[in-house]
Amino acid sequence: xxKVTMTVNGKAVSKEVSGNTLMTEFLRDAxxxxxxxxxxxxxxxxxxxxxxxxxxxxxxxxxxxxxxxAEVVTIEGMANPDGSLSVIQQAFQDHHxxxxxxxxxxxxxxxxxxxxxxxxxxxxxxxxxxxxxxxxCTGYHNIVKAIMAASGQDVSGIAAE
Amino acid sequence: xxKDHGIGAAQxxxxxxxxxxxxxxxxxxxxxxxxxxxAFLRSDVAHGTIKSIDTSDAEAMPxxxxxxTGKDFEGIGGLPCGWQxxxxxxxxxxxxxxxxxxxxxxxxxxxxxAAVIAETLEEARDAAEAIVYDIEELPAVVxxxxxxxxxxxxxxxxxxxxxxxxxxxxxxxxxxDKAFAEAAHIxxxxxxxxxxxxxxxxxxxxxxxxxxxxxESTLYTTSQNPHxxxxxxxxxxxxxxxxxxxxxxxxxxxxFGTKIFHYAEEAxxxxxSRQLNRPVKWTSTRSEAFMSDAHGRDHVTKIELAxxxxxxxxxxRTDTLANMGAxxxxxxxxxxxxxxxxxxxGNYKTPAIQVxxxxxxxxxxxxxxYRGAGRPEATFQLERLVDKAARELGVDPIALxxxxxxxxxxxxxxxxxxxxxxxxxxxxxxxxxxxxxxGFEARREESRKRGKLRGLGxxxxxxxxxxxxxxxxxxxxxxxGLYDAATVRVNATGSISVMVGAHSHxxxxxxxxxxxxxxxxxxxxxxxxxxxxxxxxIPFGMGTYGSRSLAVCGSAMVRATEKIINKAKKIASHxxxxxxxxxxxxxxxxxxxxTDKSVAWGDVTLAAYVPxxxxxxxIEPGLEETAFYDPSNFTYPSxxxxxxxxxxxxxxxxxxxxxxxADDFGNVVNPMIVEGQVHGGIAQGxxxxxxxxxxxxxxxxxxxxxxxxxxxxRAEDVPFFQVDHSCATPCTHNPLGVKxxxxxxxxxxxxxxxxxxxxxxxxxxxKVDHIDMPLSPHRVWKAMQG
Numbered sequence: 001x002x003k004v005t006m007t008v009n010g011k012a013v014s015k016e017v018s019g020n021t022l023m024t025e026f027l028r029d030a031x032x033x034x035x036x037x038x039x040x041x042x043x044x045x046x047x048x049x050x051x052x053x054x055x056x057x058x059x060x061x062x063x064x065x066x067x068x069x070a071e072v073v074t075i076e077g078m079a080n081p082d083g084s085l086s087v088i089q090q091a092f093q094d095h096h097x098x099x100x101x102x103x104x105x106x107x108x109x110x111x112x113x114x115x116x117x118x119x120x121x122x123x124x125x126x127x128x129x130x131x132x133x134x135x136x137c138t139g140y141h142n143i144v145k146a147i148m149a150a151s152g153q154d155v156s157g158i159a160a161e
Numbered sequence: 162x163x164k165d166h167g168i169g170a171a172q173x174x175x176x177x178x179x180x181x182x183x184x185x186x187x188x189x190x191x192x193x194x195x196x197x198x199x200a201f202l203r204s205d206v207a208h209g210t211i212k213s214i215d216t217s218d219a220e221a222m223p224x225x226x227x228x229x230t231g232k233d234f235e236g237i238g239g240l241p242c243g244w245q246x247x248x249x250x251x252x253x254x255x256x257x258x259x260x261x262x263x264x265x266x267x268x269x270x271x272x273x274x275a276a277v278i279a280e281t282l283e284e285a286r287d288a289a290e291a292i293v294y295d296i297e298e299l300p301a302v303v304x305x306x307x308x309x310x311x312x313x314x315x316x317x318x319x320x321x322x323x324x325x326x327x328x329x330x331x332x333x334x335x336x337x338d339k340a341f342a343e344a345a346h347i348x349x350x351x352x353x354x355x356x357x358x359x360x361x362x363x364x365x366x367x368x369x370x371x372x373x374x375x376x377e378s379t380l381y382t383t384s385q386n387p388h389x390x391x392x393x394x395x396x397x398x399x400x401x402x403x404x405x406x407x408x409x410x411x412x413x414x415x416x417f418g419t420k421i422f423h424y425a426e427e428a429x430x431x432x433x434s435r436q437l438n439r440p441v442k443w444t445s446t447r448s449e450a451f452m453s454d455a456h457g458r459d460h461v462t463k464i465e466l467a468x469x470x471x472x473x474x475x476x477x478r479t480d481t482l483a484n485m486g487a488x489x490x491x492x493x494x495x496x497x498x499x500x501x502x503x504x505x506x507g508n509y510k511t512p513a514i515q516v517x518x519x520x521x522x523x524x525x526x527x528x529x530x531y532r533g534a535g536r537p538e539a540t541f542q543l544e545r546l547v548d549k550a551a552r553e554l555g556v557d558p559i560a561l562x563x564x565x566x567x568x569x570x571x572x573x574x575x576x577x578x579x580x581x582x583x584x585x586x587x588x589x590x591x592x593x594x595x596x597x598x599x600g601f602e603a604r605r606e607e608s609r610k611r612g613k614l615r616g617l618g619x620x621x622x623x624x625x626x627x628x629x630x631x632x633x634x635x636x637x638x639x640x641x642g643l644y645d646a647a648t649v650r651v652n653a654t655g656s657i658s659v660m661v662g663a664h665s666h667x668x669x670x671x672x673x674x675x676x677x678x679x680x681x682x683x684x685x686x687x688x689x690x691x692x693x694x695x696x697x698x699i700p701f702g703m704g705t706y707g708s709r710s711l712a713v714c715g716s717a718m719v720r721a722t723e724k725i726i727n728k729a730k731k732i733a734s735h736x737x738x739x740x741x742x743x744x745x746x747x748x749x750x751x752x753x754x755x756t757d758k759s760v761a762w763g764d765v766t767l768a769a770y771v772p773x774x775x776x777x778x779x780i781e782p783g784l785e786e787t788a789f790y791d792p793s794n795f796t797y798p799s800x801x802x803x804x805x806x807x808x809x810x811x812x813x814x815x816x817x818x819x820x821x822x823a824d825d826f827g828n829v830v831n832p833m834i835v836e837g838q839v840h841g842g843i844a845q846g847x848x849x850x851x852x853x854x855x856x857x858x859x860x861x862x863x864x865x866x867x868x869x870x871x872x873x874x875r876a877e878d879v880p881f882f883q884v885d886h887s888c889a890t891p892c893t894h895n896p897l898g899v900k901x902x903x904x905x906x907x908x909x910x911x912x913x914x915x916x917x918x919x920x921x922x923x924x925x926x927x928k929v930d931h932i933d934m935p936l937s938p939h940r941v942w943k944a945m946q947g
Contacts, residue, residue, distance in 0.1 A: 085181060094173065100362065100414045101179075130875065139845075139879055
């Protein structure tokens with residue numbers, strides 16, 4: 001067991017972990033942050049995407065010990081300080097970019113990172129960037145649309161949601 | 162002006178806020194005090210005799226509490242099949258036992274034969290790996306045709322062969338024979354409906370908890386129908402009285418059919434938690450899901466269409482082999498029969514139809530309902546066949562369809578169902594408008610200039626939703642009723658909890674159901690909450706599958722709300738000192754007709770619970786009503802779909818350029834949710850057509866057992882979809898006039914995609930009659946080479 005200290009959603013946390021504790025297990029079991037979901041065991045689905053030191057990371061592909069000293073943001077840390085939904089979260093609701101909600105945290109985290117890197121992505125750029133996230137419910141139509149809307153683009157010409 | 166509340170409003174979903182902030186509560190998010198963890202040991206061979214299982218080393222490992230094997234389940238019921246099919250000779254289908262843990266033999270890769278309970282998940286998994294076992298591998302049968310051959314390896318020793326049933330259905334043999342004997346043209350097609358894995362993004366989870374104080378068990382599980390699981394597990398597997406069993410299905414991360422069924426893991430954790438007096442939790446990995454969640458589709462079919470000299474459809478006959486896998490999953494037997502055979506008429510007035518289905522046991526994971534369940538298989542056969550017929554006859558495929566459309570309703574098909582309403586011409590008209598068919602040839606020419614082959618594929622579909630009525634399905638072999646139930650509990654302050662038997666796993670019930678009740682009562686939706694998913698809180702309902710939530714459970718909710726209104730009017734008449742017959746409810750006010758005397762909703766509800774000065778001999782206190790609703794018929798959504806593709810003649814790669822869907826769902830409560838459902842269905846259908854394939858080798862090894870090998874559709878694989886539902890012909894027999902929309906996309910889209918690719922190839926000068934799904938570049942390229 002080793003002690004790991006990091007900042008998660010702006011709050012300092014310090015816990016004992018074993019060397020093979022995955023970041024997903026640390027967040028879900030030790031911190032009870034269950035918004036980070038586990039949808040597969042091959043790092044394919046993207047339901048567990050979080051931000052670590054400003055980078056988009058699949059939390060199932062890193063050990064908790066690797067996050068020593070890191071700034072970690074999970075879906076629980078994405079809303080505005082007053083509790084209202086952030087622009088990207090609100091766009092997902094406004095454009096029905098989610099159904100069962102299981103892939104949604106990873107989608108939101110990926111989308112947020114995309115918009116940081118590319119504030120006005122094209123449809124193609126969005127679809128390309130979502131390569132590591134699988135959604136089984138929405139057919140991606142409304143996810144792509146929501147991300148375009150969150151970037152300030154006019155989506156009224158896209159088929160109705 | 163679009164409505165902003167009530168029925169027909171595209172209201173944003175209230176459940177989204179919790180899902181978007183990580184506050185949803187899925188089953189794996191639940192942990193209870195004293196929880197232990199379970200790991201299953203699953204067969205790595207498709208067929209084998211269990212010679213020995215030595216658990217002694219594993220039992221001594223750290224944290225291990227108990228190891229179970231099949232022996233612990235001797236004398237305990239196996240997993241039941243919920244639908245008995247009678248074969249064409251009047252014999253019941255064969256029903257082999259399906260033990261919770263395999264006994265004597267394993268019959269598919271993934272068949273569980275031991276399970277470890279330990280203090281941590283890691284300890285459970287380590288100990289499972291340390292179990293020493295000897296399984297003598299036996300030859301496996303994977304291919305259905307081979308499984309039916311004389312002398313084939315038997316999946317179940319106690320059965321005479323691998324044939325579960327040989328089912329025949331439809332018109333008289335003489336009528337069908339006559340249609341073919343007199344046909345001017347016969348089109349024949351052989352095709353495969355590829356095996357799929359449903360893959361909801363949330364893997365299955367089961368957490369069993371036992372309370373010794375009151376002898377009650379609670380099962381938290383990823384289920385689409387908690388009451389059905391409670392009944393099946395209580396009555397048929399573990400023998401626990403239902404009132405001592407509570408089943409909770411909280412937020413569920415997608416189902417698509419695969420979470421309808423009662424699985425061994427659910428019964429196991431419930432049983433084990435009682436044995437250990439500790440909660441037991443099992444969380445499936447995705448790799449486990451591939452070999453333990455029921456698969457979908459997997460049909461091999463030969464289908465023939467007879468046409469007269471004027472190109473009218475005169476006869477249809479179809480022979481299907483349907484894979485059941487190694488055991489009968491909960492509703493598996495009904496899928497290739499009653500949910501597939503009865504839809505073989507499609508949208509066409511073919512007078513003589515015969516459906517033959519042989520259901521076959523193989524050493525593969527059990528196959529059961531997956532989004533559409535039987536209807537996609539029927540639609541794919543029929544719509545591929547009609548396209549082939551049009552090509553052979555040299556006629557326009559849309560014109561051939563239009564010529565043969567059923568055009569008057571109600572219409573009784575030769576395969577025993579009666580379509581109540583529909584307008585297939587209208588949906589096809591709408592589709593042609595949406596896709597700019599006039600401009601297609603110019604687009605094709607533009608593609609040709611770039612060296613690409615462009616194709617347009619069109620098809621129709623019809624499906625049967627809102628599964629019911631109970632007395633009919635009972636005659637057909639269902640071992641359950643197929644009504645649903647709702648309780649409307651009005652609180653003293655006028656707010657309402659509606660307890661429903663339907664289960665929401667992405668369909669937005671928490672938003673759509675209150676829209677209906679709010680509209681009926683004239684109050685704000687925010688006053689109404691939906692309670693679902695907990696057998697201790699809801700009336701006995703049948704859950705959500707087959708697009709039955711609004712059509713069946715929503716109708717129960719309407720009936721219960723009508724009872725509420727009737728009673729509230731009685732109370733209002735007392736408060737207003739007027740005749741009950743003169744009371745009107747509008748905008749949340751009870752008014753005496755023709756006067757300005759009124760009393761508000763909240764005053765009436767308060768009076769119901771504060772019955773001072775109240776004629777109690779006439780009106781009971783309280784305001785809570787339950788209704789069970791059993792529909793008189795299925796509902797029949799229908800539509801027309803189109804796909805435009807470009808094929809690269811050098812590589813066989815197919816790009817989907819556009820996809821359009823014109824659906825008739827009857828009345829629509831929340832158009833935003835409905836369109837989202839169609840989008841998802843189309844993507845799954847495109848997945849089947851282009852990417853997804855569950856593949857076994859000849860020894861029964863599952864080759865596509867993770868997302869590394871099973872190609873799930875991703876954002877780049879699909880375009881924006883055009884979706885329309887304006888061609889509405891309301892259902893005539895439910896109070897909402899709704900038909901159901903959840904499966905349409907998955908039913909309507911595969912033939913559109915395949916028809917489009919074949920159109921591209923044939924227009925490019927290649928004669929290709931058919932390519933089996935998925936249309937991988939390799940398959941398309943091979944087909945292009947002749």
